[in-house]
Amino acid sequence: MGGLGLGGPQPGRRRSHRRRNRPRFGGCLAVLVALAVLLGGGYFAFSYGIEAVKSTLSPPPDYSGQGTGQVLVEVHDGDNATDIAATLKDRDVVKSQDAFISAARKDPKSTGIQVGFYQLRRKMSAENALAVLVDPDNLMHSAVTVPEGLTVEQIVALLAKQTDFSRADYDKVLAHPGQLGLPSYAEGKPEGYLFPATYEVPPNATPRSILASMVKRYDQAVADLDLDKRAQTLGSSPHDVMTVASLVQAEARFDKDFSKVARVIYNRLDDGMPLQFDSTVHYAVGKNGRVGTTDAERATDSPYNTYKNAGLPPTPIGAPGEKAIKAALEPADGSWLYFVTTNPDTGVTKFATSYQQHLRNKAEFDRWCADSGKC
Secondary structure, X not given: OOOOOOOOOOOOOOOOOOOOOOOOHHXXXXXXXHHHHHHHHHHHHHHHHHHHHHHHHOOOOOOOOOOEEEEEEEEOOOOOHHHHHHHHXXXXXXXXXXXXXXXXXXXXXXXXXXXXXXXXXXXXXXXXXXXXXXXXXXXXXXXXXXXXXXXXXXXXXXXXXXXOOOHHHHHHHHOOHHHHOOOHHHOOOOOOOOOOOXXXXXXXXXXXXXXXXXXXXXXXXXXXXXXXXXXXXXXXXXXXXXXXXXXXXXXXXXXXXXXXXXXXXXXXXXXOOOXXXXXXXXXXXXXXXXXXXXXXXXXXXXXXXXXXXXXXXXXXXXXXXXXXXXXXXXXXXXXXXXXXXXXXXXXXXXXXXXXXXXXXXXXXXXXXXXXXXXX
């Protein structure tokens, strides 16, 4: 049987190739890695979410109680809750800004907090700090009213009585008037430029800040009246207009007479006549509270004596108010050259265009003097 050996292939059977079994770790590892990432991300998201919820549910850092000590806090014009919160945090009144803002959001009265100074304590709860600020009775008030017509000396005396500073404290500031912000035409002399008004005196005020605020208020008043431009239209200087206004303030009793007194002043100046005002003599000799002048007073050698000197005195003789300044800028139409207050008790003032008429009016004043004994 040729060709067929025992070792040859068997008919009907395929040769079989045995495969090596290789480990299948690659796919499993990818799955495990993906699962680990998924589980890790889930844990992170879970943890972050828990912290966010805890942050939302937990109140912001806050002190408790009424606090201790004293802290002066100022609420400025335009401050909102965030601004106030920052101030309180800086002064250690509240522990965090968020605590105060949270308390303010819950209290509708927080939108009515007034501008000014408040006395609070350190380490107060935000709720207690807010309670102080929303109560208008806790606003620290200290006001001083300066009437029209006062001289600098009188203003200082008034301030010394109504503030915590002495006359010497104010005099030290006035000795260096350049720090007050006076207008250039005042030439360093504050007389007439400490504007009469009611002033809020904050707890941190100083003699300098108080006097400077009066000059600033003057600047505002004359800016509203357009003093510089209107003085030029009159052919005058702002300083001369203010001097005229101070005379109007001193001589006229009623608003209706202000512009007429201003007209008399301008008419006499235009005619080269001395003003002959008792008010300027009073200023020269330091006389207050009486009417009229004596022969000796009218003979006083002073540039403020308008009986002896023609023209205006060198400075205002007091602080005129807005109505007097306006009258100096808008004198009435008329040819009057004289006026006299015939009855200082009632303030009745009569105007005259001739000296003879003036003498008749003056006779009424003389009778008042004789009857009242006040001259």
